[in-house]
Amino acid sequence: MATNSSTPRARPQYFPHHIPDPSYVRILDTTLRDGEQSPGATMTAQEKLRIARQLANLGVDVIQPGFPSASDDDFKAVKMIAQEVGNTAGHDGHVPVIAGFCRCVREDIAVAWEAVKHAQRPRICTSIATSGIHIKHKLRKSKKEVILIARDMIAFAKSLGCNDIQFGAEDATRSEREFLYEILGVVIEAGATTVNIADTVGILMPFELGKLITDIKANTPGIENVIISTHCHNDLGLATANTIEGARAGARQLEVTVNGIGERAGNASLEEVVMALACKGDHVLNGLYTRINTPLILETSKMVEQYSGMHLQPHKALVGVNAFLHASGIHQDGMLKHKGTYQILSPEDIGHKITTEIGIVLGKLSGRQALRKRLEELGYELKEEEVDSLFLPFKAMAEKKKVVTDIDLKALVSYKVFNAEPIWKLGDLQVTCGTLGLSTTTVKLVNIDGTTHVACSIGSGVVDSAYKAINIIVKV
Numbered sequence: 001m002a003t004n005s006s007t008p009r010a011r012p013q014y015f016p017h018h019i020p021d022p023s024y025v026r027i028l029d030t031t032l033r034d035g036e037q038s039p040g041a042t043m044t045a046q047e048k049l050r051i052a053r054q055l056a057n058l059g060v061d062v063i064q065p066g067f068p069s070a071s072d073d074d075f076k077a078v079k080m081i082a083q084e085v086g087n088t089a090g091h092d093g094h095v096p097v098i099a100g101f102c103r104c105v106r107e108d109i110a111v112a113w114e115a116v117k118h119a120q121r122p123r124i125c126t127s128i129a130t131s132g133i134h135i136k137h138k139l140r141k142s143k144k145e146v147i148l149i150a151r152d153m154i155a156f157a158k159s160l161g162c163n164d165i166q167f168g169a170e171d172a173t174r175s176e177r178e179f180l181y182e183i184l185g186v187v188i189e190a191g192a193t194t195v196n197i198a199d200t201v202g203i204l205m206p207f208e209l210g211k212l213i214t215d216i217k218a219n220t221p222g223i224e225n226v227i228i229s230t231h232c233h234n235d236l237g238l239a240t241a242n243t244i245e246g247a248r249a250g251a252r253q254l255e256v257t258v259n260g261i262g263e264r265a266g267n268a269s270l271e272e273v274v275m276a277l278a279c280k281g282d283h284v285l286n287g288l289y290t291r292i293n294t295p296l297i298l299e300t301s302k303m304v305e306q307y308s309g310m311h312l313q314p315h316k317a318l319v320g321v322n323a324f325l326h327a328s329g330i331h332q333d334g335m336l337k338h339k340g341t342y343q344i345l346s347p348e349d350i351g352h353k354i355t356t357e358i359g360i361v362l363g364k365l366s367g368r369q370a371l372r373k374r375l376e377e378l379g380y381e382l383k384e385e386e387v388d389s390l391f392l393p394f395k396a397m398a399e400k401k402k403v404v405t406d407i408d409l410k411a412l413v414s415y416k417v418f419n420a421e422p423i424w425k426l427g428d429l430q431v432t433c434g435t436l437g438l439s440t441t442t443v444k445l446v447n448i449d450g451t452t453h454v455a456c457s458i459g460s461g462v463v464d465s466a467y468k469a470i471n472i473i474v475k476v
Contacts, residue, residue: 086119202235
């Protein structure tokens with residue numbers, strides 16, 4: 001399989017503004033903040049706490065559990081997560097950063113700090129729009145005013161005692177480059193330790209996102225002293241590709257959500273980004289890696305699906321129910337011969353428990369080899385001609401059903417292969433019934449030796465009287 005074969009590298013020591021290993025990529029999960037902004041995905045404080053615990057077990061570097069100033073409930077949820085999850089070390093000693101999100105507004109920043117300050121590693125993530133369309137129509141301010149607000153709010157966050165401050169440039173990918181370089185340089189000088197480049201409307205192509213990160217690195221004063229982060233939306237279906245390209249170009253924090261949930265078409269998907277780095281990091285991405293505990297990915301995905309109510313499409317990459325299943329006869333034959341023919345990683349790598357050895361789904365496209373393999377897994381040792389005798393009835397059944405189940409196969413084998421001569425056959429049946437509530441059934445059965453037996457019985461209904469009559473004959 002294509003996952004990295006090297007021994008897992010240790011998680012580097014945490015510094016807000018610096019990563020000792022230049023190949024290490026931090027994962028910031030914003031499922032509980034941006035993910036919850038999906039219409040209908042609201043979660044309770046207790047559900048958020050359970051997901052945060054799971055994210056910590058998963059090995060996420062930074063958890064962004066909400067927007068504390070948005071509501072009392074969100075404040076309580078973020079504070080609760082900061083106090084518990086933000087002070088609990090994992091098996092490897094890792095304690096995640098707990099990051100409160102807020103606008104570049106003094107009151108919001110103060111509330112965010114109050115919510116996260118009890119974590120061992122608290123962070124304030126404050127954001128303001130930097131694109132011309134946002135500055136003109138949403139903020140209704142001048143560029144100079146936006147720069148001054150950003151500078152002053154970073155300084156205010158620092159004055160509260162926070163030494164881990166993330167500045168987010170909302171709609172950075174539609175911002176004028178020179179203005180973006182300028183405002184990033186100003187907030188770095190004011191005390192920001194991470195700068196987040198947001199493709200808020202998911203408009204960039206991967207090569208454009210990579211070029212933007214490269215240009216920011218080349219033109220922003222002080223950029224070498226902070227972490228560059230990306231936050232990509234999926235409006236054109238490119239969030240994962242853009243995120244990976246950002247990392248290739250030098251971003252060392254990637255903002256993602258479990259299952260890719262989020263505003264509109266969602267965000268870059270944690271499972272896709274992490275497994276892309278796991279599969280390709282060593283080979284084409286200059287050794288980039290994370291410390292995500294990948295066998296917990298599926299479990300985490302199902303938890304988020306349940307609590308958010310955002311159901312996955314069957315073909316969702318990696319975590320959809322069809323992600324590791326094979327229906328085509330050609331594919332199934334290849335999988336039987338070598339799993340690498342149609343699988344780039346093992347389903348177990350992300351916690352899948354495949355019910356069949358190779359994840360085969362039997363249907364109308366399946367061939368003899370797939371049928372034989374599944375029958376063997378069910379414990380049947382059939383001769384070649386017996387399998388052949390089953391194949392046409394199997395295909396006929398598959399034409400009528402989307403999927404042929406194990407129960408279907410067992411019934412088919414029982415009928416076609418182990419079809420023993422019946423001991424009794426029904427000769428004749430006569431039923432008398434009406435409105436009085438009593439029914440009379442007369443049954444004639446023919447025994448395997450050719451003799452006939454007749455019995456009559458009364459019952460509370462037609463079925464009851466019929467079974468009683470049969471029982472008289474067969475003496476069950």
